[in-house]
Amino acid sequence: MRVHPYRLAGEPVEIKVPERADDLREFRTWWTAHAAAGTLLGFDTETTGLAWTDRIRLVQLGDTHTAWVIPVELGGPFRAAAIEALAALPNLVAHNLAFDALKVDTELGIRLEDLYPRAQDSRIAAHLLDSRHDYEGGVGLSLKPLSAWYVDPAAPDTQNDLTKVFNGLGLTKENGWARIDLSHHVYELYAGLDALLVARLLPKLLDRYRAEGLRSALLPYEHQLALVCAKLQRTGMLIDPEYTKGLVGRLADEKKFFSDVAARFGVDSVNSPDQVAGALLGMGERLTEKTDSGALSVAKEVLLPLADLDQDWERLGMREPNPLADAVLRAKRAGKWSTSYAEAMLNNRDHFDRIHPKINPLGAQTGRASHSDPAMAQLPSHGWEVRRCVVAEPGHVYFSVDQQAVELRVLAALSGESRMIRAIASGKDLHGFAAEMMYGEDFDKGQRTLAKIAGLGTADQGGGAPRAHQTRPAVPGKRGPRPRGGPAGPRLKPGG
Structure with a gap:
C-alpha cells in the first residue's frame, strides 16, 4: 500500500x-x-x-x-x-x-x-x-x-x-x-x-x-x-443525426451567402469589429456605443436596430434595414447555430444518438439554472430548424406549451400590484395591457412589442441601456415602409 x-x-x-x-x-x-x-x-x-x-x-x-x-x-x-x-x-x-x-x-x-x-x-x-x-x-x-x-x-x-x-x-x-x-x-x-x-x-x-x-x-x-x-x-434527449448533419451543411451555405453579401461592402470577415464598424460608418450610420477597450461596438444589440430587427428577429418597421448589418447578423447567427448547437449535438451524443446536456440548477448567481454541452436551454425560439434536431422517443411526441407572460404574472402575484392582478383576472394580455397604458387603446403590434420589452425589462431589473438598444430606431426620423426583409439568402429546408 x-x-x-x-x-x-x-x-x-x-x-x-x-x-x-x-x-x-x-x-x-x-x-x-x-x-x-x-x-x-x-x-x-x-x-x-x-x-x-x-x-x-x-x-x-x-x-x-x-x-x-x-x-x-x-x-x-x-x-x-x-x-x-x-x-x-x-x-x-x-x-x-x-x-x-x-x-x-x-x-x-x-x-x-x-x-x-x-x-x-x-x-x-x-x-x-x-x-x-x-x-x-x-x-x-x-x-x-x-x-x-x-x-x-x-x-x-x-x-x-x-x-x-x-x-x-x-x-x-x-x-x-x-x-x-x-x-x-x-x-x-x-x-x-x-x-x-x-x-x-x-x-x-x-x-x-x-x-x-x-x-x-x-x-x-x-x-x-x-x-x-x-x-x-x-x-438525455434523442437527436436525429442525419437531419443534424444536413443542418450543419445548410448553415454553412447560409453563413457563406451572407458573408459574401458583407464582402460586397468591404467586410472580409464578419467577425472583425473594426471592419464592420468602418463599413457602417462609411454608409452613413451613427455608432455611439463603445466596448470596454474604447472601440466602437458592433455587438448584436447595436446591429439589430440597424437591421430593423427586434430581439426575436421580427421586423420593427421603424427604418429601412441596413443590408450590411442584416448580413453580418445572419452570417454570425448561422455560424453560432452550427457550432453551438448542431455540431455540439453531434459531438456530444452517445452511442445511442442521445445527448446528455449538463444541468446546473444553481448555474447563475440568481439561482437560475444553466445548461451546457450543449446549451439546450438557449436554443433559438424564433426558428424551428435547430429544435428539429431533437426528436421524440419512438411512440411518443413532443409538444410545446407557452406560459403567456408568465414572468409578469409571477411578478404581479409576488408584488400584489392591483392593476396587473385585475388585468389577469379579466383575461387580458399583460403585454397588451401595458401597451394600452403606454399608447392608448388603438396600439399596434409594434407598440405591443415595445411594451413587452419594457415590461420584461422592468421584471428582470434590466437597465436603460439594453432597453434603448432593443427599442430605438437607430436613425432618428428615418422611418420607411415596413420592409419585407434583407437579402433573401438560402432558405433552410427540412430534411437532410
Whole structure:
C-alpha cells in the first residue's frame, strides 16, 4: 500500500492507495466503522475527462484525517470494493455531487435515486451562502478557494501542480486526465486531498449557514431539485443525426451567402469589429456605443436596430434595414447555430444518438439554472430548424406549451400590484395591457412589442441601456415602409 503523508490546517493527514487486493481489507474495516458511526465522509471521483462518455479512474473517500484512493480502473476487487462502500455508506458529501453521482450511476450501477438521499453537495451550500465569484468580492464556488477560506489558508492548489505534471509529461489539460499514470504520486495526492477537504468544508459551511439565519428548508429543497436535474441529464434527449448533419451543411451555405453579401461592402470577415464598424460608418450610420477597450461596438444589440430587427428577429418597421448589418447578423447567427448547437449535438451524443446536456440548477448567481454541452436551454425560439434536431422517443411526441407572460404574472402575484392582478383576472394580455397604458387603446403590434420589452425589462431589473438598444430606431426620423426583409439568402429546408 502506498501512503502519502500531508498536513492540513496544521494537522497530520494521510492518503492511502491500495496496491493489492489484501490492502482492501484495511479499507473495508475503515469504511464499515464509519458507516456504523454515521460519520460524514468526503466523496469524489477522477475520470478520463468531463464528457458523458468518459470513464471513472479513481474513487476517493475520506474523513477529516484519512483518505482512501481506490483505483477502480484496475477492475476486479478494486472496483468491487468501491461499489460496496458507496452502496452502503450513509453520510457522504461531494463538491458538485451531480457529476460524481452520474458517473457512479452509469458505470458502477449505484442509482442516483439510492445515492442522493445519502449524500450532500457542498457546492449548493456555498452557493446559497454567497454566489459571488472571487473577482466580484466573494470566495468563489470551487473547492480549492472555498477550502482556503474555510479550512486552511495554505490549502494546496494541487490542480495547478497536476497541470505542471501534465505539461512535463507532454500532455495537456484535455488529455492529461486520461493518460497520466494511475499511480503518479501527484495524481494520487490531488485525488485524496479533495476527499479530505470536502469532508472538512461542509461542516464549516453549515455552521455559517445557521449563523446567517438562512432558511433550513432551502438546502434540502435545492438537493431535491438537483436530483431531478441529474435524472434529466441521465435520461438525455434523442437527436436525429442525419437531419443534424444536413443542418450543419445548410448553415454553412447560409453563413457563406451572407458573408459574401458583407464582402460586397468591404467586410472580409464578419467577425472583425473594426471592419464592420468602418463599413457602417462609411454608409452613413451613427455608432455611439463603445466596448470596454474604447472601440466602437458592433455587438448584436447595436446591429439589430440597424437591421430593423427586434430581439426575436421580427421586423420593427421603424427604418429601412441596413443590408450590411442584416448580413453580418445572419452570417454570425448561422455560424453560432452550427457550432453551438448542431455540431455540439453531434459531438456530444452517445452511442445511442442521445445527448446528455449538463444541468446546473444553481448555474447563475440568481439561482437560475444553466445548461451546457450543449446549451439546450438557449436554443433559438424564433426558428424551428435547430429544435428539429431533437426528436421524440419512438411512440411518443413532443409538444410545446407557452406560459403567456408568465414572468409578469409571477411578478404581479409576488408584488400584489392591483392593476396587473385585475388585468389577469379579466383575461387580458399583460403585454397588451401595458401597451394600452403606454399608447392608448388603438396600439399596434409594434407598440405591443415595445411594451413587452419594457415590461420584461422592468421584471428582470434590466437597465436603460439594453432597453434603448432593443427599442430605438437607430436613425432618428428615418422611418420607411415596413420592409419585407434583407437579402433573401438560402432558405433552410427540412430534411437532410
